[in-house]
Amino acid sequence: MKHILATAAATLLAVTTGLALAPSAGAAECPSGNFCVWQEAGFGGQRANWSGDDGWWESWISDTDSSWANHGISGPGIKDHVRVYENAWQGGGMTLCLAPGQEVGYNGAANDRGDSHIWATGC
DSSP: OHHHHHHHHHHHHHHHHHHHHSOOTTOOOOOTTOEEEEEETTTEEEEEEESSOBSSOOTTTTTOOOEEEEOOOOOTTOOOEEEEEEEGGGEEEEEEEEOTTOEESOOTTTTTOOOEEEEESOO
């Protein structure tokens, strides 16, 4: 009986450890240190990425944003959150705010509304 329990525990540990180390199937391809935006939900279509603020997104991505990823660098005093706004130069309302490492494959309230963004110390 002890042997069966030990084998079962070892198997469970191996399976859960393997799951913890496996990369996420839905992980977005976004360079380290960047904020990325895709035209399609689920990180599809064309991607734009920035390492700094942008007060006026290019016309091809402006108001066509459907998924987002914050792969910014985090640390004490570093602006590591990304605030997305519905108008140029951070005007209008904030449509989305992403914490460091956060990826959003789709958000109906923010979909096709982004025009600019800034890096900030919080949401």
